[in-house]
Amino acid sequence: MSNIIDLALNDPSISKWIKWVVALLLLKAPRAPVWAAFLSLNRLYRDITSSQAGGNALSAATLLAATFDNDYSPNDYFTVFAASAFAPKIPKLAFPIIFGTLLSQFLSPGSLVPPSINKYFMEPLWLNFTMSPYVQRIDLNGLAQTYVKINVALAAVTSVFDFKKIKQHIDSGFGATQAGLFVFHRSNSLTNLIVFPNLFAFFLLGSSKNFAHYFPNRKWYIGAVGALSAWLTLKIADWGVLNPLGYNGPERDVRKYSPQLMERINSYLLRLMIVTKWRQWKSGHPVVDQLRINRGESVVLSALVWYLFNAYDDAKGRLDDRAQKIRANDMFKLVGKLKN
Numbered sequence: 001m002s003n004i005i006d007l008a009l010n011d012p013s014i015s016k017w018i019k020w021v022v023a024l025l026l027l028k029a030p031r032a033p034v035w036a037a038f039l040s041l042n043r044l045y046r047d048i049t050s051s052q053a054g055g056n057a058l059s060a061a062t063l064l065a066a067t068f069d070n071d072y073s074p075n076d077y078f079t080v081f082a083a084s085a086f087a088p089k090i091p092k093l094a095f096p097i098i099f100g101t102l103l104s105q106f107l108s109p110g111s112l113v114p115p116s117i118n119k120y121f122m123e124p125l126w127l128n129f130t131m132s133p134y135v136q137r138i139d140l141n142g143l144a145q146t147y148v149k150i151n152v153a154l155a156a157v158t159s160v161f162d163f164k165k166i167k168q169h170i171d172s173g174f175g176a177t178q179a180g181l182f183v184f185h186r187s188n189s190l191t192n193l194i195v196f197p198n199l200f201a202f203f204l205l206g207s208s209k210n211f212a213h214y215f216p217n218r219k220w221y222i223g224a225v226g227a228l229s230a231w232l233t234l235k236i237a238d239w240g241v242l243n244p245l246g247y248n249g250p251e252r253d254v255r256k257y258s259p260q261l262m263e264r265i266n267s268y269l270l271r272l273m274i275v276t277k278w279r280q281w282k283s284g285h286p287v288v289d290q291l292r293i294n295r296g297e298s299v300v301l302s303a304l305v306w307y308l309f310n311a312y313d314d315a316k317g318r319l320d321d322r323a324q325k326i327r328a329n330d331m332f333k334l335v336g337k338l339k340n
Contacts, residue, residue, distance in 0.1 A: 016040035030073070034066040042309070042339045052313045059338075060306035067298040075297035076282075077275045082304040084267055085331035092262040096230035098269050099197050103226030104219040111219075112280050114272035121150070125198045136206040147195055155187035162186065165251065174249045181247040182254055189255040192242070193233060193265075200229035234262075264330065308335050 020036035029035060038059060046055030067073045105111035106122045113122060128142040159166065162183070169179035204225045215221040236242070237256050244255050282293060312335045315323035326332045 013041050013044040030070055031066050034062060038062040038066055039338060053310065056306055056309035056313070059309060060302045063305055064298060064302040067301060068295060069292075070298075071294065073298075074275075075294055075301055076278055077271070079297050079301045079304065080271050080274050080278075082301060082308060082331070084271060085308055085329060087267070090263050090266040090270065092234070092257065092259050092266075093231075094266050095234065095262055096227040098266055098273075099230035100223035100225070100227030101273070102269070103198070103201055103229075104223035107222050108219050112276055114269075114276045117269075117272060120153075121194050122198070124149070125195065126202075129202045131202065131206055136202075138202070143199075147191065150194060151187055151191040154190045155183055158183050158187045158190070169249050172250065178247065178249040181244070182249050182251055185244045185247055185254045186251075189237065189242075189257070192237070193257065196233040196236070197226065197230040200232055201226050204229060308332065309339065312336060312339065 017036050017040040020039050021033050024032035024035055041062070042055050042059045045058035046052055049055055049058065067075050067078070102113060102117060102122070106113045106118065106126070124146045125143070128139040128146060130137040130139075166179045166183065169182055170176060201222075205222065208225065212218070212221045215224065234257060240256075242255055247254060308331065311326060312332050315326040315332070
């Protein structure tokens with residue numbers, strides 16, 4: 001027992017755990033110490049059990065303790081997120097279909113759009129559009145304000161997720177100005193990926209009404225218009241219509257949407273859509289509360305994470321195709337950060 005205590009006190013994982021506890025308490029996260037243990041103590045667990053498998057089992061058990069009967073934990077989203085590690089890669093051209101589906105849901109009564117997409121993107125944009133059988137009008141001032149707000153928010157997100165690239169600009173001698181232009185052009189291209197499909201769809205819906213009768217129903221028509229609008233947005237970026245003015249840094253395709261970037265965006269949107277549909281089903285079935293589906297989600301999530309941790313360990317040091325795919329997978333990269 002004393003050996004375990006000495007091991008724990010001298011392990012760097014403890015300092016990581018303390019930092020996570022402080023951060024989660026500041027965020028007012030329920031069960032902060034338990035969540036912090038899952039996020040930081042896998043290495044200590046491995047040392048205590050003297051095995052990778054034992055450490056992974058303890059991490060999975062810690063996650064179960066953090067999420068079980070925790071109504072504040074989005075177990076359904078976490079479960080879908082973990083399961084996405086097994087999904088095939090989503091091609092870039094899937095984005096038009098995904099956007100068309102979202103647009104048809106947004107503009108059709110009774111359909112459900114993921115709340116975050118609806119609140120921060122679709123609703124703020126479409127509040128500036130007026131469309132009726134006789135009038136089609138845009139509030140340019142409101143649209144410009146919404147555009148700037150989205151761009152500023154995405155610039156902040158870009159600064160966090162692309163921090164290494166920003167630092168690389170400065171360390172390589174390109175300077176803070178080029179680093180700032182990189183953030184601007186990257187965030188602005190993402191802003192256009194949100195705004196342009198909606199703007200194009202607004203114009204196309206008003207000018208192509210005569211084609212609506214060729215579709216089985218209104219949702220299909222709106223979905224087709226949305227898909228075409230998203231496809232046009234991707235092509236405009238591919239054609240280089242909007243050049244990265246003033247930028248001379250190493251990321252020459254900063255305004256283009258790479259297959260890797262679009263795969264991540266498509267995966268994120270699909271996860272939100274799946275979780276939204278699942279929650280819609282749960283809210284429509286009162287028996288769900290009696291069955292405590294949240295508990296089942298917690299168990300499935302912990303089992304998935306246990307499997308992912310073991311698969312990551314199994315792939316280390318191997319050079320076969322499966323191991324290389326695991327190491328290249330974003331989910332397994334996240335697993336690596338949790339384990340090291």
